[in-house]
Amino acid sequence: MTNISSSDWTYRTPKHRLFLWLGWFALVALFVWCWRIMSQDTIWAFVWDAPAQALDIGSRMTPPEWGYLPELMKPLWDTLNIATLGTIGGVLIAIPVAFLAARNTTPSATILRPIALFIIVTSRSINSLIWALLLVAIIGPGLLAGIIAIALRSIGFVGKLLYEAIEETDPRQIEAITATGAAPTQVLTYGIVPQIMPALWSISVFRWDINIRESAILGLVGAGGLGLKMNASLAILAWDQVLVILILILATVVVSEWVSAQVRKAII
Amino acid sequence: MLKLNGLSKTYKTGDTALSDVSLDVQKGQLIGLIGPSGAGKSTLIRCINRLVEPSSGEVWLGDVDLVKLSRSELRHQRRRIGMIFQEYALVERLTVMENVLSGRLGYVSFWRSWLRRYEPRDIQRAYELLDRVGLLQHADKRADALSGGQRQRVGIARALMQDPDLLLVDEPTASLDPKTSRQIMRLLTEICAERDLPAIVNIHDVPLAQAFMQRIVGLRAGRVVFDGAPDGLSEAVLTEIYGAEDWNPVGNDDDADDTPVVVPKVAEVLA
Amino acid sequence: MSSYPTTWRRPPQIIPDRRLRIAVQIAALVYLVLAVGSVEVNWMRVSEGLERGQRFVMGFLQPDFTSRWGDISQGLIESLTMTLTSTVVGVLISIPIGIGASRNIVPRPVYLFCRAVIAISRSLQELIVAIFLVAMFGFGPFAGFLTLSFATIGFIGKLLADEIEEVDETQVEAIRSTGASWFQMLNYAVQPQIMPRLIGLSLYRLDINFRESAVIGIVGAGGIGATLNTAIDRYEYDSAGAILLIIIAIVMVAEYSSSYLRKFLQ
The missing domain is CATH 3.40.50.300 (P-loop containing nucleotide triphosphate hydrolases)
Structure with missing residues (x-):
């Protein structure tokens, strides 16, 4: 221990450092490679033209066409309904899925749990807009397609957070209810449900808030609400109307965020 | 036995x-x-x-x-075996009364327990037991609002609600702290002697x-x-x-x- | 002895006032009735659609990877490259923004400016941004790359700033008391505390960016979304099913490997 000189001290061991450098190098190389592939597919003339385009759009957007606002009230109502009904539907389906997926409540860990997990992953990996695209093609344009799309996407989100909440319940409380001679359904309703209720409410409100944002744009693919109006305005290049719609969406999002924050505060 | x-x-x-x-x-x-x-x-x-x-x-x-x-x-x-736990193991987000009544779960049907419609006899007995452990006025509080000693008393009432053998x-x-520990032990021994x-x-x-x-x-x-x-x-x-x-x-x-x-x-x- | 009450009702937990409670319940009911009533369903169209739905489910169960493989692989490559480049660029930009948006280590004007940038990025939907950027930069993956980078800034910036605001103040004080400069303080007191979180967030965002890249293609920003849109427009449900399965598989792989990577890095 005597021959440690000050010059011997290094932050990391050489092997560790080599590893780190290799990792960074691989990342940079990958980035450059990806960038090259991407720029091959890009028409650069358009890109250089972008500032001019931006100015043009900007000048066409202002001033916003406020006279368009009254026409947007019905679509706004539709958007709220898509989000709310979709959230309710999604939560109702997510609850049983979450109980099947949670390790401590699943009736069969070998068959039902993987199925439930697959439902959750499928729902989570596909954006509500893609669900809407499919549903509009299948059952036609309208609110129903939007509601189902929102519900399908919400299953995975609510299901995942809820099954994690179920797995985190206090096992002692459940054990105590079991010890009274309660039937499995009673253990569920007395031991587990009270413990996850706050989580369920706050997850649902949180998802509702997200769904308001998503339902505002679902109309772009024909699933009703504000997005439908936006699509129409975009088609005729009425950028001043688009701006009004954007401002309305922004205001709705701010209000819904405030509501969801208040509700979550009240629950906890 | x-x-x-x-x-x-x-x-x-x-x-x-x-x-x-x-x-x-x-x-x-x-x-x-x-x-x-x-x-x-x-x-x-x-x-x-x-x-x-x-x-x-x-x-x-x-x-x-x-x-x-x-x-x-x-x-x-x-149902014949009442159990009392180390960290009380009350269902914390339910009221004291619901926790005591949960001792009847083995006796009542699912729907009765779900709707909280227990028989008058059970409710009367739950009040009686809460009185016995000195918590009558806390019946409608949530279990997590009670102190450690109070929670353990609820745990005792829940076990007795089962009519255990x-x-x-x-x-x-x-x-629990030493003083509360002695109070709880005394209560337990008294109750066992009574029954x-x-x-x-x-x-x-x-x-x-x-x-x-x-x-x-x-x-x-x-x-x-x-x-x-x-x-x-x-x-x-x-x-x-x-x-x-x-x-x-x-x-x-x-x-x-x-x-x-x-x-x-x-x-x-x-x- | 039997003077105890024989009835008991669970006291209401959330809204104690009886009249308010009933009012809220009625309001909720009225809203639900109105909302459900506002949904006009063309049942003829739906029943026609059921047959198409069946075809889609069949397409999902028997996906066709081969007949459109050229388009699919092209879309996938675009999506994946877009995802990686936008995450790297987005994270690189969001680091200074996130540091600037931390109340505890920067002056107030910088804080307000950075928070404003984050707020704008977060409140604009990716899809809306994509529409604008496609209008400006033309169709193709470059607009998608910009969209995802922009969205990444808001996401990482906000979470990073929140993390920095919660760092252990005593460590910052200790390093400051050694006479360290602002950058040294950042490097020695803040960086070690937030690094694991930053890596975790970046991997998470990589995952989100891939999923989003499938969406913004619908409005012309390149990637697998464009391919999917075309397949659905042509009613080629077996190809659409194949694309969706590929997306699900990639998301699953990404989720699994990112949790593994996070464990490895810690």
Whole structure:
């Protein structure tokens, strides 16, 4: 221990450092490679033209066409309904899925749990807009397609957070209810449900808030609400109307965020 | 009343928690179960109502062998066994009343319990028990609004709500301060005396066990190493249960402010 | 002895006032009725659609990877490259923004400016941004790359700033008391505390960016979304099913490997 000189001290061991450098190098190389592939597919003339385009759009957007606002009230109502009904539907389906997926409540860990997990992953990996695209093609344009799309996407989100909440319940409380001679359904309703209720409410409100944002744009693919109006305005290049719609969406999002924050505060 | 015959438990990990425990519990008898951490006290208590499945042996409650029962028959028998837990194990987000009424779950149908429509008799009895443990005015509070001692009283009321023939008590005072611990133990012994109820009390605190229990069973590494009256707990016996340690400070001082340190250091290191 | 009450009702937990409670319940009911009533369903169209739905489910169960493989692989490559480049660029930009948006280590004007940038990025939907950027930069993956980078800034910036605001103040004080400069303080007191979180967030965002890249293609920003849109427009449900399965598989792989990577890095 005597021959440690000050010059011997290094932050990391050489092997560790080599590893780190290799990792960074691989990342940079990958980035450059990806960038090259991407720029091959890009028409650069358009890109250089972008500032001019931006100015043009900007000048066409202002001033916003406020006279368009009254026409947007019905679509706004539709958007709220898509989000709310979709959230309710999604939560109702997510609850049983979450109980099947949670390790401590699943009736069969070998068959039902993987199925439930697959439902959750499928729902989570596909954006509500893609669900809407499919549903509009299948059952036609309208609110129903939007509601189902929102519900399908919400299953995975609510299901995942809820099954994690179920797995985190206090096992002692459940054990105590079991010890009274309660039937499995009673253990569920007395031991587990009270413990996850706050989580369920706050997850649902949180998802509702997200769904308001998503339902505002679902109309772009024909699933009703504000997005439908936006699509129409975009088609005729009425950028001043688009701006009004954007401002309305922004205001709705701010209000819904405030509501969801208040509700979550009240629950906890 | 309760008879254990050659009860053993080996966990999946290969750890043997209990080996060949036999015990005979008379009506109205209070048994203190002492032993170092990991000696199998908790496992023994949970093997009786099969919260932990015993690997072999028999558990006779009256003339029923609990080990041989099917799930639904077991639920039926569990109603006869009240259980009180270390950290109260109340359902914290339910009201005190709901927690007490949950002692009836084994008797009522799912819908009745879901809608909270218990029979008038049960509700009356729940109020009576809450009064007995001194919490009548707290009935509509949420369980997590109560103090530790109050929560344990609710736990006792819940167990009694089952109309049990036997009480299993798992470290009732481990999370309580010394004074509350004594109050809870006194309440427990009074209640058992009133109803001629036998109880197996799993307890860490040797002086507390000596003060309140009629019979002491010492467990070490899953085996019964002592079974007798509390005054038979000599230093030699304690050493056999817990391993070598200086046992002198052990006293029966009523005003003891600190929980006497009976930490079984050697045994814990060995375990 | 039997003077105890024989009835008991659970006291209401959330809204104690009886009249308010009933009012809220009625309001909720009225809203639900109105909302459900506003949904006009063309049942003829739906029943026609059921047959198509069946075809889609069949397509999902028997996906066709081969007949459109050229388009699919092209879209996938675009999506994946877009995802990686936008995450790297987005994270690189969001680090200074996130540091600037931390109340505890920067002056107030910088804080307000950075928070404003984050707020704008977060409140604009990716899809809306994509529409604008496609209008400006033309169709193709470059607009998608910009969209995802922009969205990444808001996401990482906000979470990073929140993390920095919660760092252990005593460590910052200790390093400051050695006479360290602002950058040294950042490097020694803040960076070690937030690095694991930053890596975790970046991997999470990589995952999100891939999923989003499938969406913004619908409005012309390149990637697998464009391919999917075309397949659905042509009613080629077996190809659409194949694309969706590929997306699900990649998301699953990404989720699994990012949790593994996070464990490895810690």
